[in-house]
Amino acid sequence: NAGVTQTPKFRILKIGQSMTLQCTQDMNHNYMYWYRQDPGMGLKLIYYSVGAGITDKGEVPNGYNVSRSTTEDFPLRLELAAPSQTSVYFCASSRLRVETQYFGPGTRLLVL
């Protein structure tokens, strides 16, 4: 089973560039989440989705956008990359909000 997959694994962006972080899950989970993990800090929720067509902001949504056109995919868009967005980004999914979240391997992003 693939579970949650994320691409790319690593990316370097210049300030002001844009990119999309891809996330796909094959477990037919309703809920999907995007987190960022900074050194010495806990994971912070950026956006989440309760199903196709429905998304909502988490704790740190500024500078990011998401969409959920299918159950499987939940891409995260950075429109104007800033050095403060240098981080490791994790996508996760769960069947229900109260159930276990399963995490992808992460995308390491460096903005210079």
Place this chain on the structure above:
Amino acid sequence: TQLLEQSPQFLSIQEGENLTVYCNSSSVFSSLQWYRQEPGEGPVLLVTVVTGGEVKKLKRLTFQFGDARKDSSLHITAAQTGDTGLYLCAGKDSNYQLIWGAGTKLIIKP
């Protein structure tokens, strides 16, 4: 803002020793989870504790939820090199959102 503080931030011990790491908050959580994360991978759930005072065992790992559901501990008996990793705690708030601690980086030396 709810915060979860983990201590110590870093711990390096010899194989065979025992250790305890802590997760503390001033807030009450409906449940608390412990995850282990290895380099280049996402967190993997180890256990969920729900009831105040609850103790759960996973082989050599013992997890306890505080009576007031504000704190938790993870005790490892006879640590092995395979226990090396980043241990994260996360509390679930009333909106089912996870509030994460910064983690304890554990290194077990052979």
